[in-house]
Amino acid sequence: MNFFDRLQNGMDKIIAPIASKMNDSKIIQALASGMMATMPISIGVAAICILVSLPIPGWSEVITKLGISYVGNEIMQVTLSGLAIYLVINVAYNYASGEGENGMTAATIALGIFLMMMPVFIRGKGYFLQAIESKYIGSEGIFVGMVISILSSVVYCKLCKKNIKLKLPDSVPPMVTNSLSPIFIAMIMFTVMAVVKYLFFISPYGNLFNFFNTIIAAPIMKFGATPGALIAVYTFACIMWFFGVHPSPIISTYAVVLTSASTANIEAYAAGQPLPYFGLMVMYLCVYFSGTGNTLGLSLCTLKAKSERYKSMKAITLIPNLFNINEPVVFGFPVMLNPIFFIPMILCTLIPGLLGWAVTSLFTFHFNPSIALPWVTPTFVTAFMQGGVPYLLLIIACIAVTTLIWFPFFRMADNQAYLEEQEGNKND
Template sequence: MKIMDKLQASLEKIMGPIAQKLSESKILSAFTAGMMHTMPISLGVAGFAILASLPIEPWQNFLTSTGIGQNMLDIVAATSSLMALFIAPAIAYFYAKNEEENGLIASLLATASFLALQPVRIIVGESSVSGLLQENLGSKGIFIAMITSMVVSFSYCKLIKKNFKLKLPESVPPNVSESLSPTFVSMIIFFGVFVVRWLASLTPAGDIFTLFNSTIALPIMGVGATPLASILVLTFATLCWFFGIHPAPIMNIYYPVIIVANTANLEAYLAGTPSSQLPYLAVALVSSFCYIGGQGNTLALSFLLFKAKSERYRALRKVAVIPNIFNINEPMIFGMPVMLNAYFFIPMISTVLFGGAYGWFVVNLLHVGDAFNPTIALPWVMPSFIGPFLTGGWRLGIATILALFIQIFIWYPFFRMADNQALKEESESQTFFTMADNQALKEGLESQS
């Protein structure tokens, strides 16, 4: 226990202040809220993605002959594969809202600035046509959208607070005054956009999107969007969670990499790339084997509660198992508790590592993800052993269930030790109260005599 206490103290000393700063950061808060609030878009079209991809030949023939299938896929392409276009205004809105400024104006300025940076001439053969590249509005534009929205909303809020406003007479209606007052601010912002666009055009890349993705985004994705990086990040987040440091700040930093990888898979899939050749297939699938039932893979542990002998764990399963099936594992983390419980440190960390290694094996060597459909977005509360059947077919589903059994096997000996200890404590407590009752009864009889 002394080793655990020292490890906890060291981790809290290092990560505690960092996690506190990250949780209080208005910038990170805006990033997180903005990206999370774009999820209804992908979830809203998930039904079309599922229906358009059902591997039933008569159904597929019907979709093709009526044109319904193509329209379903077009809706998915116009929403889930254009995430950068939705992320830009969402992040700007929440940052301005955190600064108690007009979030709508900030989001409009951010969206307009993001679009103003886009190349508007597309080379087709020896000629060019007017248009915007879909990839710049999707995976290749997400990092630019994040940066643009943050710079624009930050500049907007700072300049407004510095009173760079168009002064209008009091007789002007408030709604008109509010819409015209940021005129000077918007001029300054768009001048900055012009400078960035012009400077990028002077480089061999020709535009800011090509320049950024070839010099900065490519190395980030090359390092971060790998199965190993995903496993290490999830392992570190789980380690923090064990010691009571919420993993959200760590995962929020990594979340943009996941969004870019998922969007790139979606774009490639809609362009006709087979599932087995998706650019980030392994990243999308391997991480799912490290996160069954929530951070720390507690779903396996919650199922073991049905083997509990102690009253404590029998009572806990009545309130913890069902939420954990839907990836809500706080009752397990705090109620069992898993956090700071020496019995559970090894299985909590090792299930992430073994899950990642197992996922890497089944994806790369057994090719269980060859039927993976990245157009299907599922809510985070979808049970971990059901979702893979919908997104990757029966092979991925079976592989996930086998991963769950492996995690149950890892958790079992440690759970048995914890359950026996709880049973022992309950027995000692019962013995103590029985002795106390007998003593009280004896004293009562003696007093009566």
């Protein structure tokens, strides 16, 4: 038994069951679906963000004078910087719907609890306001929102299954029944959370958000929102992908950290402050610019193919991979479980990640975190829109480096295929 056979058997025994449980987890599925469901918000306001933030000399002065900048920043404040609200609604809805319960009711209760837990009286020296601070619906509310949406929807579904509902006659219209039947469940949940809110109010933290962000979220962000953690997570995802385990559960779990970091950057950008996670978000495209494993370089290698097998792969893989779809590469070459491609699969995430880390440690450039484009947008387009020419050059360098890493291994596979084809022609 060779090294790859032993490695695969070990992965099948240890990693595969864990990955399978993650894949089947309704909580992971709800988180992934909930985050995907916020895409209409981030992409829907992309044009506005670009308009407000165009790095053209004199443009900022013009739109500020016309009031466009003011309106655009307000829009970003309640969309991109208010992402926690949309996540709470969508995660709770997806979880409850997956359990066969009323998703809208679960989402409404989750949102109500999320807002209820926020402090709404702001006291200061000489002033007293009644308002919700924007930070609680932004970067400081995302982790709390995730926890509240999952816990509230889990409790809601369990209480529904215990049939704790208001019984109404069949003659009552279904719309009324659906609205009133969970009223006892809502009363129980809001009462319990009111007690929780009070306990946090009398604690040294003052509210749930301060407690959570101090005790839980801060350590997670301290270690998780680092360049090393980003590289490690996506390298591990590549290993899983090589062995046929889809990386989406791993990436979806880590996406909570990336979303918090991105939202914090947007808030800082809108306030004219330095981006707290500049390096991390710039590096994100370096480790994930054409799907897990950065396989665009491998697709580009097909332009130099000798064998008919890999010449035919050119039309199948290159165009999809330009648009960040790499399943045709992973399954078509195949890369998955192909010993020749194991080493470059790992290196093509690790090396660009280290390159991005080095560049962002040595240099800074204008980066607009509020610009969000569809995930199928070619990475070099996204890089140029977010960071202009410097970011574009960094991504081009990453593509070039990964192409050089893939090429000798591709050449080995291509030569094998070519020799097999030649032998087949002789036999014919």
